[in-house]
Amino acid sequence: MRKADITVEVVTCLIAEQFPQWTGLGIRPVALDGWDNTTFRLGDELSVRLPSHKRYVPQIDKEHRCLPILAPHLPVPIPRPVAKGAPGCGFPAPWSIYRWLVGNRRHWWV
Numbered sequence: 001m002r003k004a005d006i007t008v009e010v011v012t013c014l015i016a017e018q019f020p021q022w023t024g025l026g027i028r029p030v031a032l033d034g035w036d037n038t039t040f041r042l043g044d045e046l047s048v049r050l051p052s053h054k055r056y057v058p059q060i061d062k063e064h065r066c067l068p069i070l071a072p073h074l075p076v077p078i079p080r081p082v083a084k085g086a087p088g089c090g091f092p093a094p095w096s097i098y099r100w101l102v103g104n105r106r107h108w109w110v
Contacts, residue, residue, distance in 0.1 A: 003052040006038040006091070011048050013089035019097070022046070042097060046082060050095040060084065060094045077101055 011027050025043030033039055036056040037049040051057050064081045071078050079098035087093055 003038055006050050006052060008040065010089055010091050011040050011042075011050070014085055014091060014095065015042065015048070017088055018085050019083060022097075041100065045100055047079070047098050047100045048095065049098065050091060051093050054093065057093045060096055063096065 008027050008029065015025075015027065016023050022042060025046070026041070027048070028041050030039045030041060030047070034049075034052075036052060036059065038052050039050075040048045042048050051060065064084055067078055067081055071080065079101055081096055081098055083097040085095040085097065
């Protein structure tokens, strides 16, 4: 699994095969992408995150299990898992769909 191989076309295929109810939503890469996942916007309300290396695959189940438990106890909103996808369309690992959080992303170097 190479980060460069995780494309809009792969995500489009995964959505069409596994979550056809969201097929009509636009898919586009995010401007600031992560290291352990490749992230795409799915319409205006959702995001798709695919692990970019096999060592990040265990995070999928952990996030689906832990984020809903942690969310009510945190002082800031965090992404809410909406669906978990299975391997397919040439992508070898599980992947996730989350609610998109609108906000202003700041980094330590800004």
